[in-house]
Amino acid sequence: MATRRIEIMDTTLRDGEQTSSVSFSASEKLTIAKLLLEELKVDRIEIASARVSEGELQAVKDITHWAIKHGYLDKVEVLTFVDNGVSIDWMIEAGAKVQNLLTKGSLNHLTHQLKKTSKQHFSEIEKSLKLASEKDIETNVYLEDWSNGMRNSKTYVFEFLEFLSTQPLKRIMLPDTLGVLTPKESYEFVKEIKDKYPNLHFDFHAHNDYDLGVANAIEALKSGADGLHLTINGMGERAGNAPMASTIAVINDFMPDIEIGVNEKVLYTVSKLVENFSGVMIPANKPVIGANVFTQTAGIHADGDNKKNLYFSDLLPERFGRTRKYALGKSSGKANIQKNLQELGLQLNDEDLKKVTQRIIELGDKKQVVTKEDLPYIISDVLDRTYEEKVIVNSYVLTHSKGLKPSTTVSISIENETFEEHAQGDGQFDAFMNAIRNVFKRKKTVLPDLIDYAVRIPPGSRSDALCETIITWKNTEKEFKTRGLDSDQTVSAIKATEKMLNIIIN
Incomplete structure (x- = not known):
C-alpha cells in the first residue's frame, strides 16, 4: 500500500500555554522545545505569539538561538498578526523565520470583529505576505474560525482560498477554533477543499470541546489533510486541543497509508515533563499516558x-x-x-x-x-503467625486532646476471657501499653520491655501507604521482634503488640 507522509506540528508552547493558569518560563519552553524536536521528533513546533511580553520575546530568542546551532530554525514557528509589520519586526528581533499569520476564516469574524470587507482584509494580508517575503520570513496562514466559516459562509471561505492560492505562502491552516465540528463535517469540509486545491498544503487544527478532537483529526487525514496540529496532554484553551499521544497511537495502529516521524517511545516521558512544568495533572484514565491505562x-x-x-x-x-x-x-x-x-x-x-x-x-x-x-x-x-491466636484486641478508643494527657480505653480477650481497661500515657501508644499492662497484672503476667520501635513505609510510597511498625521486645529469656501493618502508624504498633502478647501467652 502506498503511503503518504504527513506533518505533525506541536503547538503546546503556544496554543497549549493558553490553558487557564499555565505559563511556562523561558527555560521550561527551551527544555520542552528541545524534547519535541530532538526526542519526540515532531516536524514543527509553534512556540509563541508575537508581541505578547518581554518574557515571551526572551523565550523565543533562547529557542531560536539553540535552533540555529542545531539546524532546526525552519521548524520553529510563531503566531503573528495582520498589523502593518509590527509582528514581523518582533520576529526579526526574536530571530524567528517562520510566521503563522492569523486571519479571519469566517465572514462572521470578519464582519463583527474586524468590521471590514473581504477586499480590505485580503489587501492587508497581501501586504503582510509581501513584507514577510522581503524580510526572508516564510509564511503559513491560519483561517481563524474556519469551521464556522464552512458551515455558515462557505462562499467567503472559497473566495479567501482562491486569493491565498495566488500568494507566496507555504501552508494554509484550517482550525476548528471552537471545537464544534463533527467527524463527518471534518471529513467533508477538508475533502471539498483538497479536491479543489490538491496542490496546496493544508493543516488541520482540532479543538476538543465535544471530546471529538482525535476523531476529527483522523477524519481530516482520511480526506487528504497534509498535517495536524496537536498538543502534549491535549493542553489548550477551554477543553484543550487534540492530544498528541492518542492521536499518534491511532494513526500508527489504524492508518497504514499514513507515515509520520513521531517517536512514540518517548510520548510518556514528554507528557510527564509537561505535566510537571504546567502543573496540570494528567487524568489517571487518559489514553496512552494516564496512570491507570495499562x-x-x-x-x-x-x-x-x-x-x-x-x-x-x-x-x-x-x-x-x-x-x-x-x-x-x-x-x-x-x-x-x-x-x-x-x-x-x-x-x-x-x-x-x-x-x-x-x-x-x-x-x-x-x-x-x-x-x-x-x-x-x-x-x-x-x-509471621506461628502461634495459636489466644489474645485478641477487640476494640480500643484512642484520645489525644490539647492540654490533656493522651488516654486509651481498650477491650481485650485472653483465652476467651474479656477485659476492659482505661489508662493514660505520654502518647496514644504509651497509654495503650499502660492499659494492657494493667490487664496482664490481673493475669499475674509481666510483659516484656519495649527496647526498640521502628517505623517504615515502602520506598516511593505516598502518605496513604501501608506502614510497618517493627518492635523489639526483651524479657528475662531473650529478645524478639514483632511486626504490625496498617495505614495508621499507631494501629500498626497495636497490631505488633497483639502479636507479642500471643507469643508470650503461647
Whole structure:
C-alpha cells in the first residue's frame, strides 16, 4: 500500500500555554522545545505569539538561538498578526523565520470583529505576505474560525482560498477554533477543499470541546489533510486541543497509508515533563499516558493475561516506554498477586498465597491503596503467625486532646476471657501499653520491655501507604521482634503488640 507522509506540528508552547493558569518560563519552553524536536521528533513546533511580553520575546530568542546551532530554525514557528509589520519586526528581533499569520476564516469574524470587507482584509494580508517575503520570513496562514466559516459562509471561505492560492505562502491552516465540528463535517469540509486545491498544503487544527478532537483529526487525514496540529496532554484553551499521544497511537495502529516521524517511545516521558512544568495533572484514565491505562484491576484479567495474554491489544505499554501493572485491592485475585510477586522475584505456595490474597482484599475493602512495594510487608505480616491466636484486641478508643494527657480505653480477650481497661500515657501508644499492662497484672503476667520501635513505609510510597511498625521486645529469656501493618502508624504498633502478647501467652 502506498503511503503518504504527513506533518505533525506541536503547538503546546503556544496554543497549549493558553490553558487557564499555565505559563511556562523561558527555560521550561527551551527544555520542552528541545524534547519535541530532538526526542519526540515532531516536524514543527509553534512556540509563541508575537508581541505578547518581554518574557515571551526572551523565550523565543533562547529557542531560536539553540535552533540555529542545531539546524532546526525552519521548524520553529510563531503566531503573528495582520498589523502593518509590527509582528514581523518582533520576529526579526526574536530571530524567528517562520510566521503563522492569523486571519479571519469566517465572514462572521470578519464582519463583527474586524468590521471590514473581504477586499480590505485580503489587501492587508497581501501586504503582510509581501513584507514577510522581503524580510526572508516564510509564511503559513491560519483561517481563524474556519469551521464556522464552512458551515455558515462557505462562499467567503472559497473566495479567501482562491486569493491565498495566488500568494507566496507555504501552508494554509484550517482550525476548528471552537471545537464544534463533527467527524463527518471534518471529513467533508477538508475533502471539498483538497479536491479543489490538491496542490496546496493544508493543516488541520482540532479543538476538543465535544471530546471529538482525535476523531476529527483522523477524519481530516482520511480526506487528504497534509498535517495536524496537536498538543502534549491535549493542553489548550477551554477543553484543550487534540492530544498528541492518542492521536499518534491511532494513526500508527489504524492508518497504514499514513507515515509520520513521531517517536512514540518517548510520548510518556514528554507528557510527564509537561505535566510537571504546567502543573496540570494528567487524568489517571487518559489514553496512552494516564496512570491507570495499562493497569489491570480485575483478577480475571490478570488470569487471562497468564493464559496467552487474552486481555492484551496492540496498544502495548512497552511502545510508549511503560510497563503493564496489576492493581492490588478488593478486586484482586490470585493471578494479580502472582503477577506482582513475579516482578519482585518472590514465590508463595498455594496456602500462603490464599492468606495474602485475603489480606489484600481486606485492605482494599477499607479503601486503602495497596502497591507492589507493599507486598513484602503484607507477606511478612500475614505469614509471621506461628502461634495459636489466644489474645485478641477487640476494640480500643484512642484520645489525644490539647492540654490533656493522651488516654486509651481498650477491650481485650485472653483465652476467651474479656477485659476492659482505661489508662493514660505520654502518647496514644504509651497509654495503650499502660492499659494492657494493667490487664496482664490481673493475669499475674509481666510483659516484656519495649527496647526498640521502628517505623517504615515502602520506598516511593505516598502518605496513604501501608506502614510497618517493627518492635523489639526483651524479657528475662531473650529478645524478639514483632511486626504490625496498617495505614495508621499507631494501629500498626497495636497490631505488633497483639502479636507479642500471643507469643508470650503461647
